[in-house]
Amino acid sequence: MDSDCNTGLLLGLGRVSGDDINDSVRSGVAGVNKKKLQVLKFDDDILPSLTLGLSFVVETATEEGCSGSPVSSFSNSSGFKRERAAGEDVAETEECMKVGEEDEDGSPRKKLRLTKQQSAILEDNFKEHSSLSPKQKQDLARQLNLRPRQVEVWFQNRRARTKLKQTEMDCELLKKCCEKLKEENTRLQKELQEIKSLKLTPPPFCMQLQAATLTVCPSCESSICGGGSSGGDASPANNFSIGSKPQFLKFPFNHPSAACN
DNA sequence: GCCATAGTACCGATTACTTCA
DNA sequence: CTTGAAGTAATCGGTACTATG
Numbered sequence: 001m002d003s004d005c006n007t008g009l010l011l012g013l014g015r016v017s018g019d020d021i022n023d024s025v026r027s028g029v030a031g032v033n034k035k036k037l038q039v040l041k042f043d044d045d046i047l048p049s050l051t052l053g054l055s056f057v058v059e060t061a062t063e064e065g066c067s068g069s070p071v072s073s074f075s076n077s078s079g080f081k082r083e084r085a086a087g088e089d090v091a092e093t094e095e096c097m098k099v100g101e102e103d104e105d106g107s108p109r110k111k112l113r114l115t116k117q118q119s120a121i122l123e124d125n126f127k128e129h130s131s132l133s134p135k136q137k138q139d140l141a142r143q144l145n146l147r148p149r150q151v152e153v154w155f156q157n158r159r160a161r162t163k164l165k166q167t168e169m170d171c172e173l174l175k176k177c178c179e180k181l182k183e184e185n186t187r188l189q190k191e192l193q194e195i196k197s198l199k200l201t202p203p204p205f206c207m208q209l210q211a212a213t214l215t216v217c218p219s220c221e222s223s224i225c226g227g228g229s230s231g232g233d234a235s236p237a238n239n240f241s242i243g244s245k246p247q248f249l250k251f252p253f254n255h256p257s258a259a260c261n
Numbered sequence: 262g263c264c265a266t267a268g269t270a271c272c273g274a275t276t277a278c279t280t281c282a
Numbered sequence: 283c284t285t286g287a288a289g290t291a292a293t294c295g296g297t298a299c300t301a302t303g
Contacts (some may be wrong), residue, residue, distance in 0.1 A: 111278045111291055131271085153292060156271070161290085163272095 114154070118144045122151070126158050 114122070125132070125140060132140065132155055141148040 113279070113291080134270095150291080152270085154290095157290065157292085159271090160273075 112150065118146070122154050122158070126155065130159055130162070131155060 121144060122140070125136075129136075132151065137148045137151050140146075141151045144151065
């Protein structure tokens with residue numbers, strides 16, 4: 001999938017800006033069957049230059065070039081080991097590839113590690129607005145000494161992370177909600193069983209007398225227990241019986257649903 | 262106005278790499 | 283020292299939208 005192991009010749013005009021030519025050309029040399037080939041544009045800060053040479057030549061910046069700027073570092077498997085000591089930005093001091101320098105060689109892609117300073121600034125900007133206008137992107141890239149494309153990618157990944165986190169939180173919430181509903185369901189089933197067993201055991205005579213007086217369901221105001229129709233709909237649906245489907249909506253719950261609170 | 266095409270931005274999925282336990 | 287998991291920069295393929303001829 002990746003365009004690694006490209007050791008071809010490169011003949012190009014100017015530096016290819018990964019951002020401006022966008023994703024269509026991003027796989028560069030190997031990407032022949034890209035859906036679109038785009039017209040190259042040049043940033044203000046990109047100097048046109050002709051390049052002709054083997055593509056795996058790696059340039060490293062001089063020490064003077066690295067010093068003092070919040071430049072991120074690239075590293076590859078063969079290259080400089082970085083260790084992140086607590087509170088220390090080793091990345092700034094070690095291998096310092098000029099940012100904006102295209103990794104046009106065919107070597108395995110090098111992974112940038114943003115410095116804490118850069119991450120903090122990006123984070124601050126993300127808090128303000130989760131997406132960037134082209135101008136903001138350019139400015140931020142200039143400020144951080146990164147390519148606009150890198151800023152863009154960072155924001156994309158950051159949005160993805162935010163979304164993933166949100167999804168996870170929603171998922172947790174739904175799980176809890178589900179658990180509560182299950183509990184409530186169990187409780188209601190139990191309650192129903194109790195009611196059924198009470199109904200099945202013949203009540204004492206005094207209770208029968210009381211029941212005879214209670215012929216109207218307080219919630220739906222229709223007669224229950226086979227009592228006389230009160231002039232309204234006498235359909236079976238309005239009659240409460242053990243065998244019929246429980247009418248939860250009209251049943252006066254003692255305990256309101258506690259789920260999803 | 263409709264259509265085809267190019268350019269661009271964004272997204273989801275994935276890869277590749279780093280760091281750390 | 284090795285290894286697996288987690289984090290994340292970068293890539294890829296796709297969609298949607300806009301501008302232009």
